[in-house]
Amino acid sequence: MGTVQTEVAIIGAGPAGLLLAHLLAQDGVDSVVVERRSRAYVESRVRAGILESSVVELLDNNGLGARVAEEGQAHRGIYLQWPGQRHHLDFVELVGRGVHLYGQSELQLDLGRARDAGGQVSFYGVSGTTLHDVDTDRPSVTFTDADGALVRLEARAVAGCDGKHGPSRQAIPEASRSVFERLYPFAWLGILATVPPSTDELIYAWHPDGFALHSMRSDSVSRLYLQVPVATDIAAWSDERIWDALSTRLGAGQTGWELKRGPIFDKAVLPFQSFVMTPMRHGRLFIAGDAAHTVPPTGAKGLNLAAADVALLAPALISLIREGDARLADAYSETALRRVWRSTYFSWWMTTTLHTTDDPFTSELQRTVLEMTVASRAHSTALAESYAGLPIGV
Ligand code: FAS
Numbered sequence: 179m180g181t182v183q184t185e186v187a188i189i190g191a192g193p194a195g196l197l198l199a200h201l202l203a204q205d206g207v208d209s210v211v212v213e214r215r216s217r218a219y220v221e222s223r224v225r226a227g228i229l230e231s232s233v234v235e236l237l238d239n240n241g242l243g244a245r246v247a248e249e250g251q252a253h254r255g256i257y258l259q260w261p262g263q264r265h266h267l268d269f270v271e272l273v274g275r276g277v278h279l280y281g282q283s284e285l286q287l288d289l290g291r292a293r294d295a296g297g298q299v300s301f302y303g304v305s306g307t308t309l310h311d312v313d314t315d316r317p318s319v320t321f322t323d324a325d326g327a328l329v330r331l332e333a334r335a336v337a338g339c340d341g342k343h344g345p346s347r348q349a350i351p352e353a354s355r356s357v358f359e360r361l362y363p364f365a366w367l368g369i370l371a372t373v374p375p376s377t378d379e380l381i382y383a384w385h386p387d388g389f390a391l392h393s394m395r396s397d398s399v400s401r402l403y404l405q406v407p408v409a410t411d412i413a414a415w416s417d418e419r420i421w422d423a424l425s426t427r428l429g430a431g432q433t434g435w436e437l438k439r440g441p442i443f444d445k446a447v448l449p450f451q452s453f454v455m456t457p458m459r460h461g462r463l464f465i466a467g468d469a470a471h472t473v474p475p476t477g478a479k480g481l482n483l484a485a486a487d488v489a490l491l492a493p494a495l496i497s498l499i500r501e502g503d504a505r506l507a508d509a510y511s512e513t514a515l516r517r518v519w520r521s522t523y524f525s526w527w528m529t530t531t532l533h534t535t536d537d538p539f540t541s542e543l544q545r546t547v548l549e550m551t552v553a554s555r556a557h558s559t560a561l562a563e564s565y566a567g568l569p570i571g572v
């Protein structure tokens with residue numbers, strides 16, 4: 179078995195893992211990233227699209243803001259709608275900040291290029307990732323690399339950034355772990371289509387047939403989602419059926435507005451789940467991103483939470499490894515979880531307010547909440563504050 183030494187072993191080359199690696203490198207702390215998928219696969223995954231302004235600022239402050247500024251789109255707010263009603267919530271007017279539209283796959287490209295420039299070691303296409311001795315100050319990770327060689331990665335700390343299905347969570351003793359979970363009776367069918375968006379900013383639409391969201395990736399590519407039953411088979415949804423459902427749900431009672439259609443080049447069913455695992459730290463193992471928590475995408479929080487976690491974790495690891503000062507590391511889990519639970523609540527609120535059920539009482543409550551939100555500055559400010567996000571570390 180070959181041995182590799184580093185200061186921080188990072189499991190997972192998603193946004194959490196690569197952004198953590200970049201923030202550590204900014205302070206000269208070495209890391210090795212271990213990823214089970216190929217780099218091409220990781221960079222091609224179609225996922226999130228919205229960045230909170232505090233995340234854009236974090237990227238910009240760390241030399242990663244150029245393409246976000248050039249190719250991203252600054253959005254002042256969103257549209258909330260239900261049949262016959264469409265209301266724009268102007269976050270900049272309400273809370274002084276908006277959001278940025280920038281695809282997660284673009285961010286993955288930026289992070290990968292930054293890591294190349296730093297000349298740091300990453301292992302893609304690994305298997306058998308196993309964590310060892312995380313409750314000592316000499317933890318390690320073993321794995322089989324893409325060439326079939328066994329590798330032991332020795333480190334001062336391990337960052338579990340391995341998403342919803344990774345091994346790092348299990349390295350925390352079951353007796354020490356608490357899991358909080360909420361499943362939903364629906365999912366999203368998401369598409370990417372080569373067609374200019376039919377809106378300038380995102381439309382979140384409640385409709386008796388089901389929720390629909392009109393997002394975008396550029397002036398020529400639209401990203402749209404529609405609520406479907408949880409066990410939906412994508413094969414049952416032809417392009418025409420998808421466009422018909424989106425047109426119905428987004429166009430209901432919107433006189434003079436029509437949804438433009440175009441060739442769909444990507445479609446998938448996305449499961450919904452609220453999940454939080456505590457604590458986010460055990461000994462020298464620190465968990466960040468979807469490895470610790472997943473939220474329904476309705477609140478556009480998943481990627482932003484991952485970034486907020488590692489913005490806290492990087493200085494904690496730097497203090498621990500460089501100065502032997504454990505105070506930030508000891509506070510990491512509690513501090514991160516405050517934002518995790520706020521984002522979990524907001525994602526649950528957006529999801530349960532906008533997704534149709536077959537209960538008439540719930541439908542009346544949902545319409546009432548939407549009417550209150552657009553009519554009351556206090557309610558729309560509360561939504562704006564959560565959607566645009568709070569400063570990191572708050
Ligand atoms: P990630 O899951 O991105 O990365 C974890 C990495 O760890 C993966 O690359 C994985 O291959 C790797 N890994 C796992 N096990 C491993 C092992 N044993 N060894 C080595 N590596 C291992 N969020 C939004 O805000 N809006 C959206 O529209 C949205 N859509 C989504 C669609 C899908 C299909 C999914 C799954 C998520 C979506 N999300 C969305 C949430 C998503 O953006 C996550 O919040 C974000 O990717 C979190 O980043 P990471 O924590 O880095 O986890």
Ligand code: PHB
Pocket residue numbers: 225226227228380393394401475476477478479
């Ligand atoms: C996206 O553009 O992929 C997106 C935007 C907002 C959401 C979810 C997904 O709430």
